[in-house]
Amino acid sequence: MERFFDVGPLAGRRVLVTSGPTHEPIDPVRYIANRSSGAQGTAIAEALRDLGAEVVFVTGPADAARPNGVQVVEVQSAREMHEAVMGALPFEAGVFAAAVADWRVASASDAKIKKIGGKLPVLEFAENPDILREVAQLTDGRPALVVGFAAETNDVVENATAKRARKGCDWILANDVSPATGIMGGAENAVVLISDGGAESWPRASKRAVAEKLAGRIAEALGAVVR
Ligand code: CTP
Ligand code: CA
Numbered sequence: 001m002e003r004f005f006d007v008g009p010l011a012g013r014r015v016l017v018t019s020g021p022t023h024e025p026i027d028p029v030r031y032i033a034n035r036s037s038g039a040q041g042t043a044i045a046e047a048l049r050d051l052g053a054e055v056v057f058v059t060g061p062a063d064a065a066r067p068n069g070v071q072v073v074e075v076q077s078a079r080e081m082h083e084a085v086m087g088a089l090p091f092e093a094g095v096f097a098a099a100v101a102d103w104r105v106a107s108a109s110d111a112k113i114k115k116i117g118g119k120l121p122v123l124e125f126a127e128n129p130d131i132l133r134e135v136a137q138l139t140d141g142r143p144a145l146v147v148g149f150a151a152e153t154n155d156v157v158e159n160a161t162a163k164r165a166r167k168g169c170d171w172i173l174a175n176d177v178s179p180a181t182g183i184m185g186g187a188e189n190a191v192v193l194i195s196d197g198g199a200e201s202w203p204r205a206s207k208r209a210v211a212e213k214l215a216g217r218i219a220e221a222l223g224a225v226v227r
Pocket of ligand 1: 150
């Protein structure tokens, strides 16, 4: 589909969204992953597109249908996502909605690991690059606005506030993903926006409505940036 990026408050502005899980191979037939449908990241990419932005959408192997009218970059692992994001610089705003696996299997096997003689495999892990942190802490070419997510199951605001400081990002959207909330895999989200201005709870709403609100805030924030 052909699109023209000349209308809307974000016309001509390049933004990046990461979305979905990453898959970290154990061997050619097995992997470890985080739970993520990709629904929230996809909705954010669509909402930014609808405001006229030129969107680069870097997605792991998510179930959600890919958004139209954006540049889709498909990746599998965290290291591939890292490479795709760094290769997409410069962009003015980055929204890091992906559920990136923190660890990969240190040496994935080229051949299928066989179940022989009841011997249990032992996996060694290595830490993946922290993509959000790296982009937020760029000294040269840092995007004007870097937005992370914090999926927490307890002490949501405290944990997310500490995470924002640790990562060096501008905003964190914190959400409570305890099973009882039904947010993981569901159509709704309830987030707290953590910024310099403190913590602002947004009412529970569809992931699409949350995305539209976020896109509006991003447009406002970028409007204040002198280009
Ligand atoms: N993130 C990332 N690269 C990673 C890990 C996380 O870009 N290797 C991003 C996520 O997309 C999200 C934010 O960082 O926007 C926070 O992810 P989260 O897993 O909550 O944070 P961690 O620092 O990994 O902390 P935790 O120990 O809670 O997993
Ligand atoms: Ca993590």
